[in-house]
Amino acid sequence: MTSPCIYLDNAATTRMSSAAIQAMLPYMDTVYGNPSSLHSMGQRAGEALSDARRTIAALLGCDASEIIFTSGGSEADNQAILSAARWGEKRRKKHIVSTAFEHHAVLHVLKKLKKEGFEVTLLDVHENGIVQPQQVAEAIRPDTCLVTVMYANNEIGTIQPISEIGRICREKGVLFHSDAVQAVGHLPIHVHEQQIDMLSLSAHKFHGPKGVGALVVRKGVPLIPLIEGGSQERSRRAGTENLPAIMGMAAALTEACEGMEAVNARMQAQRDRMIAGLANIPHAALNGDAYDRLPGNVNFCFEGIEGESLLLLLDDRGICASSGSACTSGSLDPSHVLLAIGRPHEIAHGSLRLTLSRDTTDEEIEDTIRAVRDVVAHLRGMSPVWRDMEAGREPFILR
Ligand SMILES: *Cc1c(COP(=O)(O)O)cnc(C)c1O
Numbered sequence: 001m002t003s004p005c006i007y008l009d010n011a012a013t014t015r016m017s018s019a020a021i022q023a024m025l026p027y028m029d030t031v032y033g034n035p036s037s038l039h040s041m042g043q044r045a046g047e048a049l050s051d052a053r054r055t056i057a058a059l060l061g062c063d064a065s066e067i068i069f070t071s072g073g074s075e076a077d078n079q080a081i082l083s084a085a086r087w088g089e090k091r092r093k094k095h096i097v098s099t100a101f102e103h104h105a106v107l108h109v110l111k112k113l114k115k116e117g118f119e120v121t122l123l124d125v126h127e128n129g130i131v132q133p134q135q136v137a138e139a140i141r142p143d144t145c146l147v148t149v150m151y152a153n154n155e156i157g158t159i160q161p162i163s164e165i166g167r168i169c170r171e172k173g174v175l176f177h178s179d180a181v182q183a184v185g186h187l188p189i190h191v192h193e194q195q196i197d198m199l200s201l202s203a204h205k206f207h208g209p210k211g212v213g214a215l216v217v218r219k220g221v222p223l224i225p226l227i228e229g230g231s232q233e234r235s236r237r238a239g240t241e242n243l244p245a246i247m248g249m250a251a252a253l254t255e256a257c258e259g260m261e262a263v264n265a266r267m268q269a270q271r272d273r274m275i276a277g278l279a280n281i282p283h284a285a286l287n288g289d290a291y292d293r294l295p296g297n298v299n300f301c302f303e304g305i306e307g308e309s310l311l312l313l314l315d316d317r318g319i320c321a322s323s324g325s326a327c328t329s330g331s332l333d334p335s336h337v338l339l340a341i342g343r344p345h346e347i348a349h350g351s352l353r354l355t356l357s358r359d360t361t362d363e364e365i366e367d368t369i370r371a372v373r374d375v376v377a378h379l380r381g382m383s384p385v386w387r388d389m390e391a392g393r394e395p396f397i398l399r
Helices: 018-024 040-060 073-090 104-115 133-139 162-172 243-258 260-279 307-316 336-340 362-382 384-390
Strands: 067-070 095-099 119-123 144-148 175-179 198-202 213-217 284-286 297-302 351-355
Touching: 018 243, 040 067, 040 243, 067 073, 073 095, 073 104, 073 144, 073 175, 073 198, 073 213, 095 104, 104 119, 119 133, 133 144, 133 162, 144 162, 162 175, 243 260, 260 284, 260 297, 260 362, 307 351, 307 362
Parallel strands: 095 119, 095 144, 144 175, 175 198
Antiparallel strands: 067 213, 198 213, 284 297, 297 351
């Protein structure tokens, strides 16, 4: 079945690969046993679970015992941060370092901890959307229990200096968590070499199924369960494992890692073509660093345009895109990520995120550039604010 739309919202979720779907089927149909059951059907399920765990661990550079399967990225983020906080609390270390442009699955947990009396330092990410390792080093205090910095941003795609931050945290004896949901399956990652103590991932961001992910936890890092019950996942996450989804995730990650270099080379060229095409639009600006960004991420602000209107008109032309993150679109709040990189409110409302996948074609890129140009011109033609700007009654903010 071919999709009728040009799908450029791959940072929100991806299409499942057929390898992932095929890998799931036997575990819904023939090998449906509970991995904890002692009979042969349960044992077969248990062996498959161990295989998937080993496969994923090998691809991420950690030990199989360090993988905890979760319901996705949000759960992994919550468990990592709350575990570090509870550990810190016992040692009177109630300070956490993070950044202003994390995903809400991180920011909202930090907000909750603040209400409980934790102190949170949210680092500035500069205009280019990248946090400097030096900022992390300077923010760490004797009472810091955790540093949590995302691997790559979900809105503007900027890639953070994770290995350097890992080294600093290890030197200072502070736990380091990274929300790597946008990076796993898209960038080479080695949890041990990069000195990451905890890492979150989610299968549906790399062509696997929704509702499954993992938290990687280095041996010895204290973890508390969010869900109590049976002794699955070594008592760190109760509940019967979602074996079909876990098998799909292992297959999707294998495929993504095997093809990564070739896919990224092609996608990066398409991304740069799209950036060049959209940068030609007057009073438009790329959000985030042009080079240190995910191979498939394009994010622009267009002056005088409402992001929502832009999205709806693009949708009419069969293009699925996003303005800001899926959680914020639908609300009228400007993106916290764009505000964090210093975009003023008026501009932060007019953003467009286009995220490519390995299935994106060159033709789709050209069609999209044309459509965005047309739609931006059309919307500006109807906007009184834009007319005031053109007449010089209001100043332009972008160039
Ligand atoms: C999608 C995403 C999440 C949430 O993952 P879910 O599996 O949907 O819960 C967390 N962090 C980042 C950076 C994401 O892109």
